Amino acid sequence: xxxxxxxxxxxxxxxxxxxxxxxxxxxxxxxxxxxxxxxxxxxxxxxxxxxxxxxxxxxxxxxxxxxxxxxxxxxxxxxxxxxxxxxxxxxxxxxxxxxxxxxxxxxxxxxxxxxxxxxxxxxxxxxxxxxxxxxxxxxxxxxxxxxxxxxxxxxxxxxxxxxxxxxxxxxxxxxxxxxxxxxxxxxxxxxxxxxxxxxxxxxxxxxxxxxxxxxxxxxxxxxxxxxxxxxxxxxxxxxxxxxxxxxxxxxxxxxxxxxxxxxxxxxxxxxxxxxxxxxxxxxxxxxxxxxxxxxxxxxxxxxxxxxxxxxxxxxxxxxxxxxxxxxxxxxxxxxxxxxxxxxx
Numbered sequence: 001x002x003x004x005x006x007x008x009x010x011x012x013x014x015x016x017x018x019x020x021x022x023x024x025x026x027x028x029x030x031x032x033x034x035x036x037x038x039x040x041x042x043x044x045x046x047x048x049x050x051x052x053x054x055x056x057x058x059x060x061x062x063x064x065x066x067x068x069x070x071x072x073x074x075x076x077x078x079x080x081x082x083x084x085x086x087x088x089x090x091x092x093x094x095x096x097x098x099x100x101x102x103x104x105x106x107x108x109x110x111x112x113x114x115x116x117x118x119x120x121x122x123x124x125x126x127x128x129x130x131x132x133x134x135x136x137x138x139x140x141x142x143x144x145x146x147x148x149x150x151x152x153x154x155x156x157x158x159x160x161x162x163x164x165x166x167x168x169x170x171x172x173x174x175x176x177x178x179x180x181x182x183x184x185x186x187x188x189x190x191x192x193x194x195x196x197x198x199x200x201x202x203x204x205x206x207x208x209x210x211x212x213x214x215x216x217x218x219x220x221x222x223x224x225x226x227x228x229x230x231x232x233x234x235x236x237x238x239x240x241x242x243x244x245x246x247x248x249x250x251x252x253x254x255x256x257x258x259x260x261x262x263x264x265x266x267x268x269x270x271x272x273x274x275x276x277x278x279x280x281x282x283x284x285x286x287x288x289x290x291x292x293x294x295x296x297x298x299x300x301x302x303x304x305x306x307x308x309x310x311x312x313x314x315x316x317x318x319x320x321x322x323x324x325x326x327x328x329x330x331x332x333x334x335x336x337x338x339x340x341x342x343x344x
Contacts, residue, residue, distance in 0.1 A: 027230045027231075028228045030104070033102060033226060037077070037226065039076075041058050042056060044102075045126050045127075047119070047122045047126070048122070053095055054103045055094060055127075056083065056094045057091070057092075058083060059090050059091040061091060063090045064316065064320065065092075065093060066135060066159075067095075067135070068083070068094045068136070069097070069134065069144055070100065070137060071137045071140045073100065073201075074138070075100055076096050076101055078137065079092075085306040091129075098110065098115070098119060098235060099234070099238075106231070106235070107238075108235060111236075112244075113142050113146050113244060114146065116139075116146075117146045117147040117150050121150075121151055131155070132154070132155070133313060133316050134147050135159035135160075138162055140163075141160045141164060142164045142165045144160060145163065145165060145278075148255050149251065149254060152257075157259070157313070158257055158258070159312065160259070160262065161263075162267050162270050162296070163274075163278065166247055201223050202215065205220060207269065207294075208269060208295040210300065211294075211300055214300065248281075255282050258284065258286075259284065260285070260287075261286065261287045262305060262309075263287075264290050264295060265289050265290060266292060266294050268294060270295065288308050
């Protein structure tokens with residue numbers, strides 16, 4: 001009887017092992033990923049510490065600058081619609097964070113918000129972008145407000161798009177998408193690290209959008225492929241394994257620049273209630289809530305959210321420039337935003 005039980009157990013283990021091996025997926029070389037996912041405006045830089053960063057830098061050089069930072073497991077592609085709208089009037093910089101998109105990975109131990117803010121600082125230094133508005137979505141929003149606190153002298157404005165950072169309530173945590181619950185478990189992370197994550201990625205994206213037509217096979221394929229860049233899975237799992245320091249109202253009160261809080265009312269990942277927490281904590285912050293929209297308003301309502309951002313950047317630019325500089329310039333694009341900014 002015991003012998004038969006051992007045979008059955010061995011058979012089950014063998015089947016599970018075979019299934020695990022069948023689902024294993026190796027890394028995809030960067031050359032292959034770049035052929036598929038580099039944009040016409042893609043560029044690369046190597047920072048002083050050796051990190052190779054993928055970025056875009058478009059728009060007029062005589063206007064103010066906005067830096068756009070993507071969220072967890074995403075890439076600079078999430079800002080394509082915004083960039084195409086905003087770079088008519090502003091200099092727009094987007095970049096892939098380490099271990100995301102086409103930027104190279106670092107060790108999992110470096111996958112922290114503080115490090116991401118440092119990379120933004122180093123990359124913009126190389127691009128001679130001394131001061132700018134920084135905007136971020138989700139984890140990129142966490143990076144954005146961390147950057148504003150760490151490098152206040154470099155920030156003209158701040159935009160938080162469904163930004164993370166506040167601790168979740170028990171109820172909010174229980175309603176998190178399945179993929180985040182699994183990645184929050186160390187045993188599950190170890191098992192899933194090398195497996196085909198397509199179904200889980202699709203599920204996570206379905207939770208991110210209210211309009212499910214955005215969740216195409218091409219989108220899922222891009223997320224999965226870019227997560228398989230060398231070292232990227234270690235970075236993504238390292239982020240989930242690292243305890244982040246939660247934000248507090250006291251900490252955010254140090255931010256003294258114009259701030260825009262943008263949120264999808266139906267966000268399943270970072271509840272819309274967190275929008276009000278940011279708005280209340282940052283003096284003078286404005287808030288825009290998009291009905292019927294999920295975690296990625298920059299994609300789901302690209303035209304409306306880009307226009308809201310364009311108007312905000314115009315106000316930031318107006319406030320950042322002196323009257324002496326504006327009057328002789330006579331730039332009609334600045335004058336378009338003047339009534340909104342001045343209240344006349």
